[in-house]
Amino acid sequence: MRIAVFAGDGIGPEVTEQAVRVLEKLGLEALDLVEGDVGGAAYRKHGHPLPAETLDIARSADAILFGAVGDFSLDHLDRHLRPEQAVLGLRKELGLFANLRPARVFKGLEDLTTLRPEVASQIDLLIVRELNGDVYFGEKGTRTLPDGRRQGWDMMSYAEDEVRRIAHTGFTAAMGRSKKLCSVDKANVLETSQLWRDVVIEVSKEYPEVELSHMYVDNAAMQLVKNPGQFDVIVTGNLFGDILSDQASMCVGSIGLLASASLAEGTYGLYEPIHGSAPDIAGKNLANPMATILSAAMLLRHSFGLEEQAVRIENAVAAALAAGVKGGDLGGSAGTREIGGAVVERL
Ligand SMILES: NC(=O)C1=CN([C@@H]2O[C@H](COP(=O)(O)OP(=O)(O)OC[C@H]3O[C@@H](n4cnc5c(N)ncnc54)[C@H](O)[C@@H]3O)[C@@H](O)[C@H]2O)C=CC1
Numbered sequence: 001m002r003i004a005v006f007a008g009d010g011i012g013p014e015v016t017e018q019a020v021r022v023l024e025k026l027g028l029e030a031l032d033l034v035e036g037d038v039g040g041a042a043y044r045k046h047g048h049p050l051p052a053e054t055l056d057i058a059r060s061a062d063a064i065l066f067g068a069v070g071d072f073s074l075d076h077l078d079r080h081l082r083p084e085q086a087v088l089g090l091r092k093e094l095g096l097f098a099n100l101r102p103a104r105v106f107k108g109l110e111d112l113t114t115l116r117p118e119v120a121s122q123i124d125l126l127i128v129r130e131l132n133g134d135v136y137f138g139e140k141g142t143r144t145l146p147d148g149r150r151q152g153w154d155m156m157s158y159a160e161d162e163v164r165r166i167a168h169t170g171f172t173a174a175m176g177r178s179k180k181l182c183s184v185d186k187a188n189v190l191e192t193s194q195l196w197r198d199v200v201i202e203v204s205k206e207y208p209e210v211e212l213s214h215m216y217v218d219n220a221a222m223q224l225v226k227n228p229g230q231f232d233v234i235v236t237g238n239l240f241g242d243i244l245s246d247q248a249s250m251c252v253g254s255i256g257l258l259a260s261a262s263l264a265e266g267t268y269g270l271y272e273p274i275h276g277s278a279p280d281i282a283g284k285n286l287a288n289p290m291a292t293i294l295s296a297a298m299l300l301r302h303s304f305g306l307e308e309q310a311v312r313i314e315n316a317v318a319a320a321l322a323a324g325v326k327g328g329d330l331g332g333s334a335g336t337r338e339i340g341g342a343v344v345e346r347l
């Protein structure tokens with residue numbers, strides 16, 4: 001099993017190191033980890049955030065474990081050279097169109113979320129976010145209007161086949177859970193969303209057992225705080241899914257807990273925490289590595305079918321949290337390495 005490890009920038013290397021410790025402790029057969037440069041770190045070394053060598057490593061691997069990219073000191077670069085292009089480029093180049101972002105409250109953390117415990121304890125949801133289209137990948141630019149004002153513009157669009165395939169992912173996920181799918185859009189204003197809604201309804205005919213609902217994204221943001229327990233699977237576009245998943249992370253306690261899988265057709269996938277490079281805490285042993293460790297569990301489950309090992313990791317994280325091992329993000333004082341060690345001990 002060949003796993004590409006792309007640590008990236010900021011806290012990326014710190015949290016990835018802990019996830020690698022966990023993978024190595026499992027004693028997996030023929031584990032082959034191969035590192036590659038991405039993001040600002042890759043730009044500084046190779047002049048590009050996603051060098052050809054890195055893409056080659058990604059293509060030669062069965063799966064990717066990814067840290068985070070982003071470096072504010074490089075934000076002046078042309079957009080195609082900015083660190084974030086590494087993760088956007090991998091998603092596009094490798095056809096990673098389905099982003100799964102599960103959120104549930106771990107036992108013992110009910111009091112630590114920003115919601116009331118009786119509200120937070122109801123959360124067990126999955127956000128299925130489309131990852132290859134939407135305004136993130138549309139044409140964009142800046143121009144000067146005839147009256148001299150500067151204007152920035154980004155094109156939002158979804159083609160029906162793009163909506164159809166992510167809708168199938170959403171319905172399939174719902175079939176394996178509580179059979180409830182909520183499609184989140186902004187169809188009252190956007191043509192892109194109207195087409196999205198129409199296509200989701202078409203696809204729903206193939207899944208008669210799944211209860212489909214639709215919700216506008218502004219209401220969804222509100223409902224996630226008011227009554228998150230109503231959601232089972234949410235399927236939504238790239239932009240809305242990005243925003244709602246950061247919000248969902250705080251509903252369960254911390255962004256340092258939310259893992260993700262970015263899947264292509266088949267078993268190939270990239271696995272990363274939903275957070276970014278967190279420059280404010282980078283290099284200080286303050287980052288919570290649990291989101292990356294849980295991403296490694298998703299990697300074993302989705303790309304290698306190693307359900308038992310995935311559950312071992314998830315149980316070890318849950319046990320560490322239940323034993324009070326908490327980073328600063330959860331009001332505790334455990335450092336990145338200490339949290340990693342606590343999970344390793346409980347495997
Ligand atoms: N997939 C990726 O690589 C992503 C990259 N980014 C990039 O990351 C950089 C920073 O972006 P921000 O908007 O600040 O988002 P961020 O997710 O990096 O940080 C937001 C806040 O959450 C905290 N935080 C994040 N992860 C944490 C962890 N594991 N443990 C404890 N606290 C944690 C940070 O300290 C910060 O206060 C930017 O350059 C951005 O473009 C942002 C999101 C995703």
Ligand SMILES: CC(C)CC(=O)C(=O)O
Nearest residue numbers: 084087088242274275276
């Ligand atoms: C390109 C990333 C910065 C987008 C993002 O925030 C995410 O995928 O969560």
Ligand SMILES: [Mg+2]
Nearest residue numbers: 242243246274
């Ligand atoms: Mg994000």
